[in-house]
Amino acid sequence: MGKVRLKIDGKEIEVEEGKTILEAAKEAGIEIPTLCYHEKLLPYGACRMCVVEAGPGALKPACATYVTDGMEVKTSTPEIQEVRMTVLQLLFGERNHYCMYCESSGNCELQDLGYKFGLDHFEFPPYEDKYPVDVSHPYILLDQNRCVLCRRCARACAELGGHFVLEVKNRGYQSLINIDLNNQFAQSSCVSCGLCVQVCPTGALVDKRASYLGRKEQAEVIKTNCDRCPVGCGIEVYRRANFILKVYGDWDSPINQGVLCKNGRYLPLYEDRPRLNAPKLKEGGIWTQISPEMAFKVISEKKGAATVFLEGSLPLELLQAFKSALGDRVFALNEVNPPIPSTATLKDLEDADTYLVVGVDLNERYGVVGSMIKRRVVPQNARLIAVEAGSLSGITDFSYEYKDIDTALGEARKGEKVVAVYSSLPEGISERLETESGFKYLFLPYEANTMALKELGIEHKVPQEKVKIYVGENISSARSPGDFIVAFTPFETPELKSVADLLIPITWYLEDEGTFITLEGKKVVRQRVVTPAEGVLTVEEISSRLLKI
Amino acid sequence: MKKITLASDWLEGCAGCHMSLLDMDERLVELINEGLVITATPITDLKVPAFGTDIGVLEGAVATDHHEEVAKLFRERCKILVALGDCAVFGGINTMRNYIPIEELLKRGYVNTESTVEGKIPQGPGIGKHLKKCMALNEVVKVDFYIPGCPPSADAIYKVLKDILEGKTPELKEELLKYD
Ligand code: SF4
Numbered sequence: 001m002g003k004v005r006l007k008i009d010g011k012e013i014e015v016e017e018g019k020t021i022l023e024a025a026k027e028a029g030i031e032i033p034t035l036c037y038h039e040k041l042l043p044y045g046a047c048r049m050c051v052v053e054a055g056p057g058a059l060k061p062a063c064a065t066y067v068t069d070g071m072e073v074k075t076s077t078p079e080i081q082e083v084r085m086t087v088l089q090l091l092f093g094e095r096n097h098y099c100m101y102c103e104s105s106g107n108c109e110l111q112d113l114g115y116k117f118g119l120d121h122f123e124f125p126p127y128e129d130k131y132p133v134d135v136s137h138p139y140i141l142l143d144q145n146r147c148v149l150c151r152r153c154a155r156a157c158a159e160l161g162g163h164f165v166l167e168v169k170n171r172g173y174q175s176l177i178n179i180d181l182n183n184q185f186a187q188s189s190c191v192s193c194g195l196c197v198q199v200c201p202t203g204a205l206v207d208k209r210a211s212y213l214g215r216k217e218q219a220e221v222i223k224t225n226c227d228r229c230p231v232g233c234g235i236e237v238y239r240r241a242n243f244i245l246k247v248y249g250d251w252d253s254p255i256n257q258g259v260l261c262k263n264g265r266y267l268p269l270y271e272d273r274p275r276l277n278a279p280k281l282k283e284g285g286i287w288t289q290i291s292p293e294m295a296f297k298v299i300s301e302k303k304g305a306a307t308v309f310l311e312g313s314l315p316l317e318l319l320q321a322f323k324s325a326l327g328d329r330v331f332a333l334n335e336v337n338p339p340i341p342s343t344a345t346l347k348d349l350e351d352a353d354t355y356l357v358v359g360v361d362l363n364e365r366y367g368v369v370g371s372m373i374k375r376r377v378v379p380q381n382a383r384l385i386a387v388e389a390g391s392l393s394g395i396t397d398f399s400y401e402y403k404d405i406d407t408a409l410g411e412a413r414k415g416e417k418v419v420a421v422y423s424s425l426p427e428g429i430s431e432r433l434e435t436e437s438g439f440k441y442l443f444l445p446y447e448a449n450t451m452a453l454k455e456l457g458i459e460h461k462v463p464q465e466k467v468k469i470y471v472g473e474n475i476s477s478a479r480s481p482g483d484f485i486v487a488f489t490p491f492e493t494p495e496l497k498s499v500a501d502l503l504i505p506i507t508w509y510l511e512d513e514g515t516f517i518t519l520e521g522k523k524v525v526r527q528r529v530v531t532p533a534e535g536v537l538t539v540e541e542i543s544s545r546l547l548k549i
Numbered sequence: 550m551k552k553i554t555l556a557s558d559w560l561e562g563c564a565g566c567h568m569s570l571l572d573m574d575e576r577l578v579e580l581i582n583e584g585l586v587i588t589a590t591p592i593t594d595l596k597v598p599a600f601g602t603d604i605g606v607l608e609g610a611v612a613t614d615h616h617e618e619v620a621k622l623f624r625e626r627c628k629i630l631v632a633l634g635d636c637a638v639f640g641g642i643n644t645m646r647n648y649i650p651i652e653e654l655l656k657r658g659y660v661n662t663e664s665t666v667e668g669k670i671p672q673g674p675g676i677g678k679h680l681k682k683c684m685a686l687n688e689v690v691k692v693d694f695y696i697p698g699c700p701p702s703a704d705a706i707y708k709v710l711k712d713i714l715e716g717k718t719p720e721l722k723e724e725l726l727k728y729d
């Protein structure tokens with residue numbers, strides 16, 4: 001690409017062709033105020049905070065004006081500053097910007113601009129109309145009275161999430177964020193990825209759970225990785241004291257570039273199964289709390305007869321600890337092997353022209369992979385062939401049942417760069433699928449750390465033994481007379497208590513550090529963000545106790 | 550030493566801004582030693598500013614005909630009028646009532662409140678009548694300086710008064726400029 005020479009505020013600079021004035025100025029270390037602009041989104045030019053002088057005629061939005069050779073740009077003449085102040089006054093005056101009772105006060109880009117420009121009163125009598133508030137969504141609140149119509153939410157929902165739920169309706173001051181076509185949030189096609197909240201610069205879209213629990217400056221932000229599925233997205237966890245306020249996507253993560261799904265952003269924070277906080281033993285139908293020593297004594301006694309079943313949701317270190325202690329009597333509770341091994345990486349999703357998604361609803365699981373596909377399919381940059389892919393069938397004309405797999409494959413073959421995406425496949429289907437020579441294959445491992453089980457050579461087996469030790473967060477078991485069932489688990493659900501004999505509490509989610517192997521085979525480390533409750537045994541404690549049994 | 554007189558009052562506010570004024574603590578004494586004379590305030594017997602008062606400070610939004618009268622009186626009698634706090638500056642939390650019909654609002658407050666027995670809406674010549682809309686001070690009279698904040702910090706109030714005493718144009722920046 002060619003270079004372009006231009007002058008910004010008298011400074012001679014050279015930048016690549018195709019850059020905007022805003023980007024060029026940034027490179028030159030010159031700051032231009034913005035509001036609707038977002039680094040990860042396409043330029044929109046709605047708010048006019050970034051206006052600059054660039055050649056004859058009206059002031060131009062720096063975020064949406066491309067540099068040309070010999071251009072002379074002025075970014076902060078008194079005239080420009082006055083225009084920006086008027087823009088700010090209009091933005092503040094149009095809707096309800098009484099910060100003192102706004103959740104986003106202290107974390108609002110409009111407010112920051114007000115402070116920066118020394119806005120200390122309203123020039124225009126504010127806000128005569130009452131705009132709708134939508135509280136129906138389980139996790140998100142939309143207050144249109146605080147909206148500045150920057151359209152970041154709609155742009156992120158579409159461009160990054162691929163969900164295309166939000167748009168703007170009406171004109172001028174009557175403009176409103178439109179959910180689907182005049183829908184309420186709760187009834188809409190929203191998949192609760194939370195991107196809209198993450199990009200909203202104001203208090204118009206807020207996280208219900210984190211509301212009023214603390215401001216950004218009162219929270220610590222810890223970068224780590226999501227352990228809810230094998231995509232392993234980069235996350236930013238907002239922690240205040242020993243409490244997780246919210247989870248945001250990490251814009252800098254090479255895996256997900258800021259995008260998250262419901263399972264990563266919201267679900268773990270709404271977990272409400274009762275926690276197990278001490279080892280418990282059932283004798284004669286009565287549960288009694290026991291010490292960890294006592295619990296491991298029981299395990300040691302049963303050791304000879306016991307078989308261990310590990311969930312793939314556990315960190316590598318814990319899997320390893322059980323494997324070292326109990327060797328060849330350690331199995332995976334769930335499937336481990338792919339029906340067809342992966343040949344693709346997430347990068348291959350970026351330029352595929354055809355996606356063949358089989359047997360998995362990417363709106364429900366592996367949501368960020370879903371976003372990577374949907375954001376290219378909906379604007380018709382690529383085709384989606386959905387075979388029993390649940391709600392994904394709603395965005396494609398090519399939706400099939402398993403019995404029509406041959407038609408689906410025929411349709412997929414019309415593409416040049418085809419990526420098949422699947423998790424478990426029913427018998428017969430994988431055989432049909434794997435013979436396609438032109439396809440790339442992206443296997444979505446069954447659980448967050450299935451790949452670690454695979455690396456450790458732990459095979460799947462259906463539990464049949466009399467003495468079983470389960471380890472995981474979603475344990476359920478059948479029980480026959482004479483069985484002895486142990487569960488290392490974070491949760492003591494009534495179902496589990498009705499079948500188990502011994503329960504030992506383990507850490508869960510961001511309570512412990514641990515390694516996860518993503519679907520691409522990358523090792524990522526989940527940090528400890530919060531301290532577990534007293535009595536809960538950490539991976540380290542369990543490992544050292546297992547060594548001694 | 551040149552004396553600078555100050556009068557203050559509150560309109561539809563919570564008195565929090567005046568608390569912040571008192572929060573200046575020993576700096577209030579400092580300002581007085583530098584010539585500030587506090588005349589009519591809500592806690593003095595004298596309630597009305599004298600003609601030619603140098604600084605008038607008003608807290609609270611303009612919500613009733615009484616407030617409007619006080620605002621106009623202050624404007625008429627004070628050389629410099631300062632809007633103190635978010636309610637006076639922007640209208641503030643009081644403006645929430647602009648979206649509820651007045652009758653409904655009064656009923657909710659005085660009659661239908663869960664803890665009220667045989668409530669009635671107070672009426673009489675001493676009680677202000679609600680204006681159609683609750684407003685910021687600058688929607689009713691010209692305001693010279695603004696101290697936003699809910700409440701504004703004692704530091705911000707001190708800065709503005711000190712600047713005026715020293716003959717400078719007050720300007721709030723950075724930590725002193727807050728909307729909450
Ligand atoms: S959205 Fe921002 S500017 Fe508007 S009230 Fe909330 S904090 Fe203030």
Ligand code: SF4
Nearest residue numbers: 157190191193194196
């Ligand atoms: S949560 Fe996600 S899917 Fe729902 S509206 Fe926001 S960005 Fe769109």
Ligand code: SF4
Nearest residue numbers: 147148150151153200
């Ligand atoms: S809701 Fe937020 S992100 Fe969406 S247009 Fe309004 S201010 Fe912008």
Ligand code: SF4
Nearest residue numbers: 226229232233261264
């Ligand atoms: S796609 Fe997986 S790793 Fe990414 S946020 Fe969702 S659950 Fe977490």
